Structures are given as C-alpha cells and as structure tokens.
Amino acid sequence: MKIEQLYTGCLAQGAYYIESDGEVAIIDPLREVQQYIDKAKANNANIEYILETHFHADFVSGHVDLANETGATIVFGPGATTDYDMHSAKDGEVLKLGKVTIKVLHTPGHTLESVTYLLIDENGKDHAIFSGDTLFLGDVGRPDLAIKSDLTKEDLAEMLYDSLRHKIMPLADDVIVYPAHGAGSACGKNLSKETVGILGEQKKTNYALRQNMTKADFVKEVLDGIAPPPQYFAKNAMLNKMGYNNFDNVLQTGNVALKPEEFEAMANHESALVLDVRPQADFIKGHIPNSIFIGLNGGFAPWVGALITDINQPLILVVPEGKSEEAITRLSRVGYDNTLGYLEGGIDAWRNAGKDIEALASISAEEFADKAKKQSLNILDVRKDGEYQSMHLEEAQHLSLDFINEKMNEVDKNKTYYVHCAGGYRSVIAASILKARGFNNLVDIAGGFGAIKKTDLPTTDFVCPTTL
Known part of the structure; x- marks a missing residue:
C-alpha cells in the first residue's frame, strides 16, 4: 500500500494518491491531471477510482478530465447529482482497491454530499481517513456552502456535529487524518499549518471535537466569526457539479504570445482585462494603464477568484519570462478559463513599442x-x-x-x-x-x-x- 499527499501551497489543498497491488485511487485531484497519470504509469498501475470528498467550492477539481483520460470511475457521496457520469456511493459502501478497501462514510455538514473515505489496510485495520472538508487539523469545514439548499448554515452545522460524533470520533485514536486543506484555506477559520495528523491528537486539541460539547455549543462556536465566502466559491462548486472545459484546450487557447499591437487590440476591442502577475516591485515601477495587479508570488488564484467577479472575464496577461503556462494553469484551478494570451516580451516590449506606462x-x-x-x-x-x-x-x-x-x-x-x-x-x-x-x-x-x-x-x- 502506498499513500502520497500531493499538496499545493497556493491553494492550501491536498490531493491524494493511493496505490495497492497495481490499482490506484486519486482523491480530490487538481485541474491539471497529467501528473496523476504519469505517476500511475511510472508505477505500472491503473487509476481505478477518482474519489471526491464533496463538490469543492474553492477550486475546480480535475475529476472530469481525469475520468475522460483514464476511464476511472468518479465517486461522490450520497445524494450527489451531476451532469456527467459518476457513481453516487451509499453510506457504508466499500470499494476494493487492490489488497485494501476504502469505506465511504457519509459525513454531511460542510455540504450535504460530503463524505470521509476510511482506508482499511490489508489486515483489515482502520489505517487512515481522508476527511475532505469535514475535519481539518485544528478546525472543521464551514457549514454554509451547500449548493441550492433551503437548509440554513445552522442546520448544516447541526449535521456536521452529528457526522463528527457518530462517524469520525468513534474511530481509533491511531487513525491518520489526511484533510483536504491546511492553513490559508477559506474553507475553515482556524486551520493548522500541518497537513497530516493523528485522530487521537485532534480529539484532544481540536475545539470542535470536545467531548463535553453540546450541539448548541458546537453550532455557536463553528459559526462565530466566520467570514462570508468569496464570491467565486458558488461558481466553482457549480463547475465541479456540471463539468467544465478540457484543461489542455484552456492551456492551448490561453498560452498565446501577443505582440504589443495585438495585446492592445485585445484590451480595447475584446473587453479583455489586463492582469499583471509579476512581482509587486516590478508593477510599482511600471505597468500598463488600467491593468490589475495580482502577483503569482502571493495568494494568486484565491485573490483572482475573490476580486474578479466575472468568472468568464476575458483575460490577457503580463507575466514574468517563462511564467505564462503557470499563470494560466493557476487561473484554471479556480475556473478562470478565458485567458486569450500574454504580452510577448513583457513590459519592455510594451515600452519599446512606444505604449503608455504608468507607475505607482x-x-x-x-x-x-x-x-x-x-x-x-x-x-x-x-x-x-x-x-x-x-x-x-x-x-x-x-x-x-x-x-x-x-x-x-x-x-x-x-x-x-x-x-x-x-x-x-x-x-x-x-x-x-x-x-x-x-x-x-x-x-x-x-x-x-x-x-x-x-x-x-x-x-x-x-x-x-x-x-x-
């Protein structure tokens, strides 16, 4: 049995690669899926399952593309409905993966279809949980992100309380916890910087798992101080539910070098937003008038999602040399697929073409x-x-x-x-x-x-x- 956490710091997100006897399950994959295909191929293994812990709101998952590329089965929790083929698992359903088994624990609360995947090893021992946004290290998932539900955040918080106490807390203390996010994610408010933990330690230190905590106490504490979700969360959740553009096509369309004249025409006639992703010191010194700065070296994708309100907004990029593909990839992770190109030669080419430049x-x-x-x-x-x-x-x-x-x-x-x-x-x-x-x-x-x-x-x- 092999378990690998594939952590992406800019999203504070953990995807997981599980392999046993030549069979692989990928949990909560990123949008760019070739990395998982290559890893399985290098190990002479086949990807059998793509396990989604819920409809993610903070990023667009790679489940649809990965299924199309490999033929693997997409699995969601009970009650999930999508516009593409997938398997909606029952609570307690067991999936065989080589010599191990993965048990589906329905843990609603963060969202209605949220599940935790319990990995049971070759000897029948509970080994680890992949808890999605149900249980983080130091926190639990925010209960206000259900898609098109009449339930209140208080209703969902009550469900989360029951899920934690009836499905997760009865598990043994030595069970490993692999959450979907760490510190920096907006899916919780008090996440640890650690990305792997032990359930027994969480029972001792996580405020939401206190033994003497009443349901009313839990609801109050979980909801206290929770900020409104970023505007792109609901849009990403719907993309994960309905499907999205093929990532390779998005990259091919967006990774186009534009000469200054072409770039300017795009800005003027295609209503394209000029997004400058260079380091802030470079933007301060000189930038294209009316361009927006969100640098790759910071919390790039989440800030794009929070601040550019139209997820279909046409974008043209000012990027550091050699960083166009990275920028387009990171934009696609939060559903911003409408990149039309980048400025060839960067700001120097713009300046040399006699175009206007402003400073801050x-x-x-x-x-x-x-x-x-x-x-x-x-x-x-x-x-x-x-x-x-x-x-x-x-x-x-x-x-x-x-x-x-x-x-x-x-x-x-x-x-x-x-x-x-x-x-x-x-x-x-x-x-x-x-x-x-x-x-x-x-x-x-x-x-x-x-x-x-x-x-x-x-x-x-x-x-x-x-x-x-």
Whole structure:
C-alpha cells in the first residue's frame, strides 16, 4: 500500500494518491491531471477510482478530465447529482482497491454530499481517513456552502456535529487524518499549518471535537466569526457539479504570445482585462494603464477568484519570462478559463513599442512615518477585519481588500491615500484596482504594517470586552 499527499501551497489543498497491488485511487485531484497519470504509469498501475470528498467550492477539481483520460470511475457521496457520469456511493459502501478497501462514510455538514473515505489496510485495520472538508487539523469545514439548499448554515452545522460524533470520533485514536486543506484555506477559520495528523491528537486539541460539547455549543462556536465566502466559491462548486472545459484546450487557447499591437487590440476591442502577475516591485515601477495587479508570488488564484467577479472575464496577461503556462494553469484551478494570451516580451516590449506606462507611487515606512508626524494623512488599511481589529494605526480607515469592489464608494477620489496591508502584496492589489477605477492619488507603503510597526507611530489595539 502506498499513500502520497500531493499538496499545493497556493491553494492550501491536498490531493491524494493511493496505490495497492497495481490499482490506484486519486482523491480530490487538481485541474491539471497529467501528473496523476504519469505517476500511475511510472508505477505500472491503473487509476481505478477518482474519489471526491464533496463538490469543492474553492477550486475546480480535475475529476472530469481525469475520468475522460483514464476511464476511472468518479465517486461522490450520497445524494450527489451531476451532469456527467459518476457513481453516487451509499453510506457504508466499500470499494476494493487492490489488497485494501476504502469505506465511504457519509459525513454531511460542510455540504450535504460530503463524505470521509476510511482506508482499511490489508489486515483489515482502520489505517487512515481522508476527511475532505469535514475535519481539518485544528478546525472543521464551514457549514454554509451547500449548493441550492433551503437548509440554513445552522442546520448544516447541526449535521456536521452529528457526522463528527457518530462517524469520525468513534474511530481509533491511531487513525491518520489526511484533510483536504491546511492553513490559508477559506474553507475553515482556524486551520493548522500541518497537513497530516493523528485522530487521537485532534480529539484532544481540536475545539470542535470536545467531548463535553453540546450541539448548541458546537453550532455557536463553528459559526462565530466566520467570514462570508468569496464570491467565486458558488461558481466553482457549480463547475465541479456540471463539468467544465478540457484543461489542455484552456492551456492551448490561453498560452498565446501577443505582440504589443495585438495585446492592445485585445484590451480595447475584446473587453479583455489586463492582469499583471509579476512581482509587486516590478508593477510599482511600471505597468500598463488600467491593468490589475495580482502577483503569482502571493495568494494568486484565491485573490483572482475573490476580486474578479466575472468568472468568464476575458483575460490577457503580463507575466514574468517563462511564467505564462503557470499563470494560466493557476487561473484554471479556480475556473478562470478565458485567458486569450500574454504580452510577448513583457513590459519592455510594451515600452519599446512606444505604449503608455504608468507607475505607482511608493514610499518606505520610515518616509511615511516622517510625513504622518508632520501632517494629517489619509491612511487606507486593506488588511482583513481580524488583522485590523487586532492592531491598527490610530488614524487609519479600514477597507478590507476582500470587499473592495463592494465598498469602493467609501473612498474619496479627491483625496490622497497612503495604502498598506501587512507586508506589501495586498496593498498593491488594492491600489491597482482603485487606480483602474479612477482613483489616481494613491501612495503605497512598502513593507506594510510589519514595517510600520517598527516606527514610533501610535497604534490602537483591539480590547475584547469583558462580560461580567
């Protein structure tokens, strides 16, 4: 028996390769499936099953393409319906894989069809669970993502409580836990940075598995502080349910080099959005007017999904040399398949063609602190709510990047704003979006709040009120 976790850091997502006696199951595969085919071929094995723990919302799975390429059976949990061929497993159903068995445990709560796959080894011993978004290390899945359901998030949270206590917690403490996500995923709120754990340890340390926890306590704690899901979640879930474009076709269509004149024509006549994925320092120095910055070196795909509201938006890319295929692949992982090409020769070719270039004003934290001591400045903090509440500059206005499209009217085009996040990545994203909407008086604070804290500017700490 062989188990391999194939973890993708930018999505905080774990796919799994399980092999026994020449037969393979892939759990929650990524969109680009050739890696799984190559791995099985190298081991002289055949992919028999593609096991989906649920309809994923935070990424587009590779299940449809992988099934088409290999003939493997797609398996979902009870009640799942799709627009393509698959097997909707019953609770307790056992799948044979070489010399091991995989038992389907229906664990609704995160979504209605959510399942946990229990791997039973050659000797009949419970070895591991592939818990999807039902159980994470340190947390459990958010219960507000059911597709087109009349159930409330409270109803789903109650289901999740029962699933954990009746299906997972009775398992032995030495069972290995392989979750679908780790820290950085928006599918939970308190995920560990670890990606593999032991069930017994989770029973001791995971707040949601406390022995004396009532269902009412569980519902309250699971839902407390949960942020609204990013707008692309529902769209990705529907793609996973209905099917999607073949990835190889998406890559072939998008990975096209465009000369500056062709690139400009695409922007002007195809309503294509110019997406600049270079490092933020390069964008600051010079970029195409009205382009949006979301750099490959940060949380690229999730931020694209959160901020570009039309999943079918035509995109043309400004990429670092040799990074076009990576950018298109990572866009496709969250369902953004309509890339039309990239700028051949990059920003240098654009400049050499005599095209307009703009820069973003940027100053160091020390320069900013000197200015702030001498005059009143408009400061825009684009970090998440929890970050702002924990500590922020006394005079800062808060506009979380997550909600910048909805709350842009809170910013005055006639004022100059000094924009910061935690480290400098998100502030440049925010500034690029504001600039593209006609906010021209923006100054980025390099290094973000991490650098600002090293100055002596006054900050405000959030103090939790005490209940008497």
